[in-house]
Amino acid sequence: MTDxxxxxxxxxxxxxxxxxxxLRASLATGPITAYCGFDPTAPSLHVGNLVPLFTLARIQQAGHRAIGLVGGATGLIGDPGGRSTERALNPAEVVAEWVAKIRVQVERFLDLSDEARGVMVSNLDWTAELSAIDFLRDVGKHFPVNRMLAREVVAARLAGEGLSYTEFSYQLLQSNDYLELHRRFGCTLQLGGSDQWGNITAGVDFIRRVEGAHVHALTVPLITKADGTKFGKTAGGAVWLNPEMTSPYAFYQFWLNSDDRDIVKFLKIFSFRGREEIEALEKSVAERPFAREAQRALAEEFTTLLHGADELVKVQAASKALFGQGSLEDLDAATLGSALAEVPKAAVPALGAPFVDLLAESGLVESKSAARRAVKEGGAYLNNVKITDEAYVPEDKDLLRGRFLVLRRGKKSIGGVEVG
Structure with a gap:
């Protein structure tokens, strides 16, 4: 288990x-219990949240018990970390709705078939009935204010716009979570992102002060990309786990389009493949980067894990069909729509414009004259059919699922039109 x-x-x-x-010595004595918490600051987790969650899942797979915690209480307060201004507080009913959604997402990564293997909790379960007096006497008494003020994030906020007592108290709530899980489940390890180090170690110290017990903290690094852009972000925003916020097609494409400089790191973090297999894929990146075997392997594994095998089949079919390697007519409206949402697209109220106009409006070419040249040179396609007539006007029979047209210039440049 120490491996x-x-x-x-x-x-x-x-x-x-x-x-x-x-920690290694503790792991050697037998199964331990570890936990990681996730606050409902949005209706969904994004891929950046998954670094500690995958780590928790690995620890569970090594034979230990995992606790996934969703912050029904801390989500009502907000962690001041990483923010220069006070967080806007969400209504309790909104937070409760987000808790339910995020709970389902966390459960997808953990084995909860037996309580001895894993459990899910909300910190609202033990915080809701805690009175202000009890909180101040039983929790607040153990936190030296001078030490809390020395935290980098607190000092930064105090030097700027200031910090409310609400956000200042967040550390106490998270520390109390660790104590409760230690008492209820024997939890001795808390995981989190490196930006949570101050909160997590405060919990370690709190348990030592109250229980006289020695517990552990482990943080994972914040992930960066080789090109300097923020991990988990695209031109359209964050990459979410909720399929209504980031479609399965867009999710698959995010991993498929990973930079060669990043993909091995991503495989180590987000794949459950073993060392030998990942090292073989690393060799492929070095020797056959054009094959994109590593990117494809991670995109397939991760999309299946999150969205299921059926969705993987759909997004792969869409990827092939868009580039003329499959039937566009076989794609359902949702998959086709999500695929076209990722490419240059024009929206028109009705058909009637010539094909060359639509090519220009979609952004696939810079002008109508460029569109006419593409047609004349044999490099313009409508629904994977080559268009040779510059005056061609798409008709209702050309519409896919009654709404879409797929445009292509050459082999690799895809665009679309949505009607209505």
Whole structure:
């Protein structure tokens, strides 16, 4: 069971730890219980949230018990970390709705078939009935204010626009979560992002003060991309787990389009493949980068894990069909619509414009004259059919699912038109 630390180190997933040797010794005595928390600050987690969640899942797969915590209470408050201004508080009913959605997402990554293997909790369960007096006496008494003020994030906020007592108290709530899970489930390890180090170690110290017990903290690094852009972001915004916010097609394409410089790191973090298989894919990146085997492997595995095998089949069929390697007519409206949402697209109220006008309006070419040249040179396609008549006007029979036209210039430039 201690091999899990070696595996996490190889995957680059250990940023900070209270004491790795002590944690290794604890792991050697038998199964431990570890937890990671997720606050409902949106209706969905995004891929950046998954670094600690995948780490928790790996620890569980190594034979330990996992606790997934969704912050029904802390989500009502908000962590000041990473923000320069006060967080807007969401209504309780909105937070409750988000808790339910995020809980389902977390459950997808953990084995909850037996309580001895894993459990899901909300910190509202033990926080809702906690009175202000009890909170101040039983929790607040153990937190030196001078130490809390020394936290980098708190100092930064105090030097700027300031910090409310509400957000200042967040650390106490998270620390109390660790204590409750230690008492209820024997939890001795908390995981989180490296930006949570101050909150997590405060919980370690809180348990030592109250229970006299020694527990552990482990953080994972914040992921960066080789090109300097923020991980998990695209031109359209964050990459969410909710299919209504990021379609399965867009999710698949995000991983498929990963930079060669990033893909091996992504495989280590977001794939459950073993070391040998990942090293073989790393070799492929170095020797046959054009094949994109590593990107395809991660896109297929991750899309299946999150959205299911049936959705993977649909998005792969859409990817092939858009480039003339499959039937566009076989794609359902949702898959086709989500695929075209990722390419240059024009929206028109009705058909009637010539094909060359639509090519220009979609952004596939810079002008109508360029569109006419593309047709004349034999490089313009409508629904994968070559258009040779510059005056051609698409008709209702050309519409896919009654709404869409797929445009292509050459082999690789795809665009679309949505009617209505």
């Amino acid at each position: 899990i630390l070696d595996d996490l180190a190889w995957r680059g997933l250990i940023a900070q730890s209270t004491d790795l040797d002590a």
